[in-house]
Amino acid sequence: MLNSRRLETPLCRLGITLLLLLGCAFANGAERPKPTLDKKLYSGFGRGWVDIRETRLDLDYRVYTFDVFAGWNLHRNFALEGRIGAGSEDIQFNTSYALDSYLSLYTKPQYSAGPIKLYGLVGATLVNYEEERFVCDETCGDLKRDESAASVSYGIGARVSVRAFLVGIEYLQLLDKNNYRLDKAGFIFGIRF
Numbered sequence: 001m002l003n004s005r006r007l008e009t010p011l012c013r014l015g016i017t018l019l020l021l022l023g024c025a026f027a028n029g030a031e032r033p034k035p036t037l038d039k040k041l042y043s044g045f046g047r048g049w050v051d052i053r054e055t056r057l058d059l060d061y062r063v064y065t066f067d068v069f070a071g072w073n074l075h076r077n078f079a080l081e082g083r084i085g086a087g088s089e090d091i092q093f094n095t096s097y098a099l100d101s102y103l104s105l106y107t108k109p110q111y112s113a114g115p116i117k118l119y120g121l122v123g124a125t126l127v128n129y130e131e132e133r134f135v136c137d138e139t140c141g142d143l144k145r146d147e148s149a150a151s152v153s154y155g156i157g158a159r160v161s162v163r164a165f166l167v168g169i170e171y172l173q174l175l176d177k178n179n180y181r182l183d184k185a186g187f188i189f190g191i192r193f
Contacts, residue, residue: 039192048186061090079108125153
């Protein structure tokens with residue numbers, strides 16, 4: 001049973017009045033306040049380096065990368081993103097490795113705290129690379145392989161937005177397959193629209 005004395009306090013009256021006014025306003029077609037959300041589309045470019053671990057011959061390479069990306073914020077805590085990039089070549093002893101291109105598609109859970117956004121990336125990456133090795137068996141010559149490999153890709157990052165511009169840092173594991181592990185770290189620069 002309701003205690004009528006509690007309903008007569010000034011704070012309770014104010015609360016009931018506000019609830020009734022809000023209910024009447026929404027019932028009469030007033031617009032609900034929209035939650036703040038980043039601008040929906042964004043794009044930019046990234047510059048970084050990829051550390052490549054070749055487990056079969058126990059070699060480590062480092063190539064520099066350039067990529068472009070575009071994304072769509074579906075929700076303030078979730079986006080979809082695509083990237084395409086290419087890298088340079090590194091030579092270790094008698095073996096060279098060139099990162100010809102890579103294509104990545106990601107889901108992007110994210111958390112915003114003011115202008116700072118922390119995010120994760122989970123998706124898949126297709127990598128095209130070239131390995132060339134100088135070998136001497138009965139005769140000497142170059143052994144060249146052009147390969148493609150796809151694997152699950154993931155990473156983390158942080159970015160700061162100032163007006164329509166963004167700048168950030170991130171770490172990604174692009175590939176872990178076919179005796180190769182590709183870990184990328186770098187900077188991103190972009191624009192939101």
